[in-house]
Amino acid sequence: MSVAVRRALYGKMAADVTLVALLGIPATGYTKSIYHQFAPEGAGFPYIVFNKESGNPSYGFGGRALDDELWLIKGVDRPVPPSTSTDAVENIASRLDALLTDGAISISGYTQRWLRREMDVEYPEEIDGVAYRHAGAQYRLIYR
Amino acid sequence: MPSSGPQVLGPVSTFTVNGTDISDFVTNVTIEDSREEVDVTGFTQDTRSFIPGLRDASINATILQGYGSNEPDAVLGNLYYNNLAGTVKVNPDTNGTVVYTMISKIYSFSPVSGAVGDRNEIEVTFRNFGTAGITRGTS
Numbered sequence: 001m002s003v004a005v006r007r008a009l010y011g012k013m014a015a016d017v018t019l020v021a022l023l024g025i026p027a028t029g030y031t032k033s034i035y036h037q038f039a040p041e042g043a044g045f046p047y048i049v050f051n052k053e054s055g056n057p058s059y060g061f062g063g064r065a066l067d068d069e070l071w072l073i074k075g076v077d078r079p080v081p082p083s084t085s086t087d088a089v090e091n092i093a094s095r096l097d098a099l100l101t102d103g104a105i106s107i108s109g110y111t112q113r114w115l116r117r118e119m120d121v122e123y124p125e126e127i128d129g130v131a132y133r134h135a136g137a138q139y140r141l142i143y144r
Numbered sequence: 145m146p147s148s149g150p151q152v153l154g155p156v157s158t159f160t161v162n163g164t165d166i167s168d169f170v171t172n173v174t175i176e177d178s179r180e181e182v183d184v185t186g187f188t189q190d191t192r193s194f195i196p197g198l199r200d201a202s203i204n205a206t207i208l209q210g211y212g213s214n215e216p217d218a219v220l221g222n223l224y225y226n227n228l229a230g231t232v233k234v235n236p237d238t239n240g241t242v243v244y245t246m247i248s249k250i251y252s253f254s255p256v257s258g259a260v261g262d263r264n265e266i267e268v269t270f271r272n273f274g275t276a277g278i279t280r281g282t283s
Contacts, residue, residue: 058263061157062167065208066263114261140261 002052005141006036008105009050009071019095022075022088023047039076046077046088048096053138066113066144073100074121074136081131086122089135093122100139107143114142148239158235159205161219169216171265172206173234175244177278201246201272203232209255209264217255220268224253229273241282247274 013019014032023033024044033039033047050073058066075092079085101117117137125132159170180197211217223230227249234244248270257266272278 058171059154060168060208061153061155061159061170061173062165063155065168065171116261 002055004108004110005052005069005071005143006050008107009073009100009141010034010036012099012103012105013048013050013073013096016095016099019048019092019099022092022095046075046092048073048075048092048136050074064144066142067110069141069143070118071139071141072121072136073139074134077133078130079133084131086133086135089122089133093120093135093137096136105141110143112141112143114140116140148237148241151237153236154238156238156240158233160231160233160235161223162230164214164219166207166210166214166216166219169208169210170205171208172204173236174204175201175234175278176204177201199277201277203234203244203246203248203270203278205268205270207266207268209266216266220250220253221255224250230270232270243281243283244278245281246270246272246278247276249273 013034020032024046026033027040027043030040033044035043035047035049037049037051039047039049050071052069053072054070056068057064058068073096075089075096077086077088079088097117100115103115105112105115116139118140119138121137122135125134153173158165158167159173160166177199178201179199181194182197183192184195185192207216209216222228229247229249232246232248236242250268251271252269254266256264258264
């Protein structure tokens with residue numbers, strides 16, 4: 001189900017002008033700075049990455065009853081030194097919450113039952129002396 | 145009947161109430177059929193002796209709620225709120241040959257169960273209403 005769900009989530013985020021305005025310049029070949037699993041080379045900061053972390057289908061006797069998935073959706077920024085601000089990713093996280101918690105998404109072939117922010121994710125990261133900021137959340141999505 | 149091997153309750157198992165198939169919503173079923181053990185030990189006996197007494201039967205099911213016209217809330221609510229008897233049929237095996245049938249009523253009904261974000265999953269006990277109890281049939 002990942003393709004349909006991924007497209008639904010992407011579509012929801014990409015269509016939100018407020019969210020898109022918080023993002024950097026997309027990488028070549030992309031229209032929005034929203035990426036699945038990881039950002040491509042040349043992606044401008046900040047951007048959003050999202051990926052499915054778990055999926056738990058449940059079944060009735062007759063077949064699949066509900067799909068229960070956890071998606072990590074977060075903003076990633078690389079503040080230009082000497083700035084260490086996390087404002088950009090925190091603003092993205094807040095907008096994601098406003099947009100997705102109880103937000104309606106259109107999952108092709110399925111019916112959404114639940115979408116809410118479940119657990120916040122926020123941490124710094126340093127790679128080769130460059131500091132990155134991450135902020136977002138795990139979102140639980142239930143559909144059938 | 146040919147051997148069907150060890151069984152898993154799954155896609156070909158069915159659960160119907162008055163002919164309405166609600167298998168998609170049923171996640172757990174237990175059929176209980178028992179007889180009282182009547183102690184008929186005499187004064188002079190040194191070993192207890194029993195004979196079968198009255199039978200009792202029930203079918204317990206865990207069911208995901210659904211609110212369509214042929215879905216659990218309507219089907220089960222119809223039995224409970226109108227004090228109607230319903231024929232419950234459980235067809236558990238992969239060959240589709242064994243069927244357990246019981247005419248039953250529902251004496252308690254909790255149509256909503258769960259906390260925020262939970263599956264709306266209810267427990268329903270179908271109690272025997274007919275004179276036959278649970279019957280096991282094959283087709």
